[in-house]
Amino acid sequence: MKTEDTIWAVLESVTDPEIPVLSVTDMGIIREVHAGEEVEVVITPTYSGCPAMNTIEVNIRAALQDAGYERVRVRTVLSPAWTTDWLTxxxxxxxxxxxxxxxxxxxxxxxxxxxxxxxxxxxxxxxxxxxxxxxxxxxxxxxxxxxxxxxxxxxxxxxx
Ligand SMILES: [Zn+2]
Known part of the structure; x- marks a missing residue:
């Protein structure tokens, strides 16, 4: 079953390339997840110049495609800005x-x-x-x- 819950579960396995113990859900950078014809994942980077964010985007798409979601879109939203309070x-x-x-x-x-x-x-x-x-x-x-x-x-x- 392809629901938003299963998408969140997949995202829990996507880790920060710089801190491999930390998943993108731990970091609190996932803002929204939309299931549908096309899966949309909305993320807010830890800071806009962070070079790791490109890798994270690629990894999110790859993990979801591995899980059977063919069409995946990752959208970046910069506002409101991520703060360390979002870290779980x-x-x-x-x-x-x-x-x-x-x-x-x-x-x-x-x-x-x-x-x-x-x-x-x-x-x-x-x-x-x-x-x-x-x-x-x-x-x-x-x-x-x-x-x-x-x-x-x-x-x-x-x-x-
Ligand atoms: Zn010490």
């Missing part, structure tokens, strides 16, 4: 298990307005004794931090 709880947990610090909530972010450095807890040992090494980690979506307790460097997912 499961997504945050998977990020941390993968060793990437999940985005801090908006309340914590307010500290940045007052010039107080953001505290990003270490995903390995939960220590808050961490320091920013670089605004840009392995990709533009991540910043590189280092934990002063376990001495491990780690990525912080900062796209918003």
């Amino acid at each position: 709880e499961a997504g945050r947990r998977k990020l941390k298990e993968y060793g990437i610090a999940p985005p801090q909530d908006a309340v914590a972010d307010k500290n940045a307005l007052f010039g107080t450095p953001r505290v990003v807890p270490c995903p390995q040992c939960d220590s808050e004794n961490t320091e920013l090494m670089s605004q840009f980690g392995s990709t533009a979506c991540k910043a590189l931090y280092r934990c002063k307790d376990c001495l491990e460097p780690f990525d912080y997912f900062k796209c918003h």
Whole structure:
């Protein structure tokens, strides 16, 4: 049966090329799904310049075609813009298990307005004794931090 629920189930298997543990549904980038003659998937990129988004679009189409949906259209909607609030709880947990610090909530972010450095807890040992090494980690979506307790460097997912 080809319903919107089964399309969502297929989308759960499509992962972020940069963070393979995170599915596109975990990321909260899927806005709408329409079943019909042609399947339409509406997505909002994590940020408009994100090079991974093209890959995600291709992967969504490929996964749905593998599942038997011949005509698939992926439409990109930029407004309202994606924020890290759209990341699901499961997504945050998977990020941390993968060793990437999940985005801090908006309340914590307010500290940045007052010039107080953001505290990003270490995903390995939960220590808050961490320091920013670089605004840009392995990709533009991540910043590189280092934990002063376990001495491990780690990525912080900062796209918003
Ligand atoms: Zn640590």
